[in-house]
Amino acid sequence: xxxxxxxVSLLIDAGEAKPSGSIAPALGPLGLNLGKVVADINEATxxxxxxxxxxxxxxxxxxxxxxxxxxxxxxxxxxxxxIGIPKGSGTSNSGAPIxxxxxxxxxxxxxxxxxxxxxxxxxxxxxxxxxxMVCMGITVENKDPREIQRLISDGKYDKELQxxxxxxxxx
Numbered sequence: 001x002x003x004x005x006x007x008v009s010l011l012i013d014a015g016e017a018k019p020s021g022s023i024a025p026a027l028g029p030l031g032l033n034l035g036k037v038v039a040d041i042n043e044a045t046x047x048x049x050x051x052x053x054x055x056x057x058x059x060x061x062x063x064x065x066x067x068x069x070x071x072x073x074x075x076x077x078x079x080x081x082x083i084g085i086p087k088g089s090g091t092s093n094s095g096a097p098i099x100x101x102x103x104x105x106x107x108x109x110x111x112x113x114x115x116x117x118x119x120x121x122x123x124x125x126x127x128x129x130x131x132x133m134v135c136m137g138i139t140v141e142n143k144d145p146r147e148i149q150r151l152i153s154d155g156k157y158d159k160e161l162q163x164x165x166x167x168x169x170x171x
Contacts, residue, residue: 012055048070071116100139133145
């Protein structure tokens with residue numbers, strides 16, 4: 001888009017945005033058809049339905065043409081969605097874990113989030129996701145996430161990581 005653009009950043013319920021709440025005051029002054037913009041946002045975010053997702057609406061203020069850029073949900077939302085629970089533990093450092101994830105589920109989340117992470121490898125991305133999981137009270141293969149981080153460093157899950165990389169062309 002040209003130099004005369006304005007970017008509106010929103011955090012919306014994927015696939016369920018409505019032309020009210022935070023959307024109307026943010027986009028209304030730009031003279032856009034809110035119903036159409038919301039319909040386009042819902043279509044663009046449908047794959048993340050049930051999660052909060054960051055969305056940027058880049059608007060050319062002269063022509064009123066817009067572009068929707070969908071970001072990835074937070075790592076915690078991807079983890080919760082993958083294992084099918086509504087929220088993490090409020091007391092992660094005490095008590096029993098609230099859920100368990102399989103190693104292939106961890107790798108899937110890390111792969112999905114890889115572009116937002118600093119890691120250069122899929123194993124490194126998994127370790128970053130595991131760092132988030134420590135605070136959520138979620139284990140992997142019935143082990144503390146910190147233990148899984150060490151096992152990844154020691155090469156215990158190299159086969160699983162390589163298999164996933166090969167089948168998904170991760171580079």
